[in-house]
Amino acid sequence: MPTRFRLYLILAVVVALAGAVLAFGAHRQRMAGHGYVVRFELPQAGKRIGLPAIKGPQDPARPLVVIDAGHGGHDPGAAGADFQEKTLTLGLARALRGRLLAGGGIRVALTRDDDRFLALAERREIARALGASVFLSIHADSAGDDLNIAGATLYTLASRASDALAAQVAARENHADRINGVTLDGQSDAVSAILVELSQRRAREEAGALARLIVREGEGRLAFHPSPHRSAAFAVLKSPDVPSLLFEAGYISNPDEARRLASPEGQAGFADAVDKAIRIYFARQAGN
Numbered sequence: 001m002p003t004r005f006r007l008y009l010i011l012a013v014v015v016a017l018a019g020a021v022l023a024f025g026a027h028r029q030r031m032a033g034h035g036y037v038v039r040f041e042l043p044q045a046g047k048r049i050g051l052p053a054i055k056g057p058q059d060p061a062r063p064l065v066v067i068d069a070g071h072g073g074h075d076p077g078a079a080g081a082d083f084q085e086k087t088l089t090l091g092l093a094r095a096l097r098g099r100l101l102a103g104g105g106i107r108v109a110l111t112r113d114d115d116r117f118l119a120l121a122e123r124r125e126i127a128r129a130l131g132a133s134v135f136l137s138i139h140a141d142s143a144g145d146d147l148n149i150a151g152a153t154l155y156t157l158a159s160r161a162s163d164a165l166a167a168q169v170a171a172r173e174n175h176a177d178r179i180n181g182v183t184l185d186g187q188s189d190a191v192s193a194i195l196v197e198l199s200q201r202r203a204r205e206e207a208g209a210l211a212r213l214i215v216r217e218g219e220g221r222l223a224f225h226p227s228p229h230r231s232a233a234f235a236v237l238k239s240p241d242v243p244s245l246l247f248e249a250g251y252i253s254n255p256d257e258a259r260r261l262a263s264p265e266g267q268a269g270f271a272d273a274v275d276k277a278i279r280i281y282f283a284r285q286a287g288n
């Protein structure tokens with residue numbers, strides 16, 4: 001096809017899709033507690049996903065936090081002397097769920113509540129399918145043989161990494177998909193990229209606001225890395241319409257930090273800080 005016709009064709013498709021999005025805008029919902037987002041269907045990433053149960057108030061107007069315990073099953077994630085990342089993340093995810101449910105008013109679902117493997121796309125698709133207000137993927141970092149490096153970091157999505165370390169962490173976390181040979185994203189054509197970008201921008205801004213709140217509320221409770229908020233191209237964060245965060249809660253390669261994150265006290269501190277930040281975030285959203 002001559003280049004010019006191809007351009008016209010792409011242009012026509014873009015205009016048609018933009019119209020569809022605008023029409024959809026009329027259906028934007030403003031729900032108590034979590035603002036609004038434009039939702040549109042994208043191709044499913046592959047096989048059908050069994051959706052986890054939602055706990056807490058059975059009122060769909062209540063905000064929904066989907067917590068994702070990183071790794072699982074045949075993918076243990078990073079390993080320290082005494083712990084595996086997949087076990088540590090599940091402990092933190094359950095602690096946070098317990099804290100959010102105890103505080104009331106918020107619905108919670110875990111992408112996995114046992115030791116099973118989920119592809120990265122499945123994790124974010126669970127959040128989208130449930131209509132999550134926020135998606136939080138929990139991980140623990142590794143600095144290899146350097147046992148002294150410690151501190152938590154919050155990551156939001158960016159096409160370009162904020163720095164070299166962020167790029168390394170994203171590459172390591174995205175590796176989970178290659179373990180199972182799963183390919184991601186059937187949506188790489190130019191047209192859907194434009195639509196996804198529009199909606200992703202807002203979700204990214206909201207995720208950034210929540211990340212700043214978690215750092216603020218975590219002061220004195222959690223040990224953060226000197227630059228605690230970074231961004232990179234994490235596959236698990238690529239929802240076009242759900243504010244998504246990846247929380248490297250600390251370094252599993254640091255024995256003290258790993259032990260703390262695995263302890264009931266460490267898990268409670270983590271859950272408390274994130275719970276407070278999430279409540280402030282939802283209160284602000286409701287006020288907007």
Ligand code: ZN
Nearest residue numbers: 070077139140
């Ligand atoms: Zn991880």
